[in-house]
Amino acid sequence: MSAFLGMPSHRPLVILLYPKVDHEKDYVYFWMPFSLLTLAKPLLDEGLADVVLFDGNQANDAAWSDFLDEHLDRAVCIGVSIMTGGGQIGHALDLVRMAKERPGCPPVVFGGPHVNVLGEQTAAHELVDAVLVGPGQNSMPAFVTALTNNTAWEDVPGLISKRRGELVRGPVNPPRTGIMGQYPWHLLDIERYVRDDPTVAPRTLNYISSQGCVYKCQFCYELTYQRKYSAMAADGLVADIDDLARRFGLNGIKFYDADWFVNLKRAAAFCEGVIEGGLDIRWAASINPNDILKARRAGIPLLKLVAASGGSRLLMGVESGNDRVLRDVVKKEVTRAQILDVARDIAEHGVLGSYTFIVGFPGESDAEVDDTYGLIEELRAFDPTPETRVHLFAPYPGTPLYDDAVRAGFEPPSTLDCWSHFDYYDSQTPWTSDETVRRARAATQMRLRPQEVGT
Ligand code: B12
The missing domain is CATH 3.40.50.2300 (Response regulator)
Known part of the structure; x- marks a missing residue:
């Protein structure tokens, strides 16, 4: 009963x-x-x-x-x-x-x-x-x-x-996730999660449409998914977004997938579905620079579709402006020149680029950090002026750079209690100076109302 x-x-x-x-x-x-x-x-x-x-x-x-x-x-x-x-x-x-x-x-x-x-x-x-x-x-x-x-x-x-x-x-739990979408929204008071997001729309809600990532960024937790990626199909995603928007009077969706664009055919089909279905929404999502390069090679007019379907902001982890750091430390699989190229392309489509960087990698030199700030300057010359956000390198357990950080002198918490108050917004690595912290904060420029900070 x-x-x-x-x-x-x-x-x-x-x-x-x-x-x-x-x-x-x-x-x-x-x-x-x-x-x-x-x-x-x-x-x-x-x-x-x-x-x-x-x-x-x-x-x-x-x-x-x-x-x-x-x-x-x-x-x-x-x-x-x-x-x-x-x-x-x-x-x-x-x-x-x-x-x-x-x-x-x-x-x-x-x-x-x-x-x-x-x-x-x-x-x-x-x-x-x-x-x-x-x-x-x-x-x-x-x-x-x-x-x-x-x-x-x-x-x-x-x-x-x-x-x-x-x-x-127990037995191993494989990293592929399966079931997604049509979540039991009734468990939450949805109205309390609706945000007025100046980079998306006045009534914006978050959404997750995939889990896992295929890239190899050496600082990132998503490596635990062992590059097993699971995603909702485009048609189901459009239908779920449409249903949510109607039910809760939304006009914005902010995707918080690790990389929303891993499957380019899905991304393109979503954009087409939004356009054909006449959904009156604006949306934002995360993207890897390689996704844009791959779309070009595959002849998919990705950024055109994004812009035409209401895509207003693309969040991209750029990490560094130095080619050695990009190649050897982060394994970003992209060069500084390619980053500038895709960022220019994003701006030319009228989409707001939101770029995040990391400073303070183990073994990173001052000159390499300067290259990152130089790249930020170059990016900020684009129109619309992109957002830039500089994070301090934070060693995440389970990632390759965590082990490098430990070798370089980072002392990790050793119990759950010790992890309790661990805060990645303070510098956690002994080689990161106060000046590095100050400079990173100063270069963080987001398009938000005064005193607000977000991702
Ligand atoms: C939304 C989000 C937030 C929100 C908070 C959550 C919220 N509801 O508001 C905000 C923006 C506040 C946030 C903050 C932070 N976040 Co955050 N965040 C995310 C994000 C983008 C989405 C989370 C999500 O909904 N995922 C989808 C769900 C389905 O995945 P999931 O949480 O992993 O859950 C699955 C499994 O883990 C498992 N599971 C989860 N919970 C449980 C519970 C039980 C009982 C069981 C059995 C299983 C289980 O089953 C789920 C289904 O498969 C993720 C990245 C991502 N795409 O996952 C990062 C992520 C969770 N964040 C992360 C971190 C580190 C942070 C910060 C602490 C630091 C930072 N610099 O960002 C900050 C703290 C902010 C601060 N100090 O100011 C890391 C966590 C890494 C780690 N080792 O724990 C992630 C994974 C990003 C990353 N790739 O590094 N975050």
């Missing part, structure tokens, strides 16, 4: 928790937690559980306490999503502690980007009953089934758990 006739549901309840991310000062862009929507979808679609979702970016600790009063009795587990940095791990542990202090708290399972690279270390924490490494679309339904059927956790893909002081492991 469902809650449909006013009767209580007899399905088990899964609590999903997205702990708060501490933003930079005045950061405005927190968005719908797709990490959890993607987990909720198969649980609901397969009728395995009812789901309630708590977003710590929208509600405080007191609200979590009320939420536990209301739901904890019925819950079979609490699923928590964590990424490294932004203080999210600290907030996760605080909220889980509050739950664990209550009688009858069900198992707490952690997943998400941090777990995907530091699963064992996370599982070792006293407040963590299990972690599920890899895409949760695969593992969460199996975990909930094991809980409700009272069967062994060891069969759950990606599982790491403690038993009598030892870590127990």
